[in-house]
Amino acid sequence: MNYIFGPVPSRRLGRSLGIDPTARPGSAKACNWNCVYCQLGSTHHLMAERQRFFQPEAMLDELRKALVELADAVDWVTFVGSGEPTLNIDLGIMLRGIKAMTELPVAVITNGSTLSLPEVRADLAGADAVLPTLDAGNELTYLRINRPQHHYTFQSHIDGLTAFRQEYRGKLWLETMLVAGLNDDESSLEQLASIVEDIAPDELHLVLPTRPPTEPWVLPTDAEGLLRAMAILGRVTKVVHPDEAYGDFSLGADALLQTLTRTGRVHMIRRYGKIFWLGSLP
């Protein structure tokens, strides 16, 4: 399969059938951020615009065939993969096509950077859950952690999340990666909490960089930092602990291996031996 992988077990999404909307055989990661913790390696070319990656009907055909065999073994269909899903300009067509094909709920795991665009918010309107990233409560921390393409500013990120929350009727689950020394101190967490309170997500999922990151100096926060984050962010929203937020892809290794092989990242698996799901690839 070219665009579909799994199903893979995920604690939040049960048995999740993955769709990689930025699949480009043999090509590098397609993203507009270059996060220090990214497990896919550096973003060599920061994308600015959305684009077509493949004919959406090709993915829908593949999914239709997969569901004939797997429908009883799947709890969610999830857009996630080898880059930022909303950079695929056909995301809305694909999402509507899936909803016409199956009653399974659909989730989109995204960095959230393009939510300032009305057309992206419209594309995502039909998803049952959207999981955008919010790692920073101030611009400097955002630039240090997410290292975005310059069109994607901190303010546009916050504005997009806020606008999406006001329009979107599905589940909005923010994801925050806690990186030691970057966003786990009291001041950073208080700033983040203030923004989270304004956005008012349904939940905030804490995740940790426990897989080999792009930058070797990246470390997860320690137990004290995690407790601090739970306490400060827990004042403004429901916070999900990393142990609950993480999924484990080890059982779905073959499926993920196929995807990473196709996208040229099989070296990561050979080097590190075992595959775990970190919550979100993007």
Ligand code: SF4
């Ligand atoms: S973690 Fe996600 S958003 Fe960040 S660089 Fe990697 S693919 Fe892009």
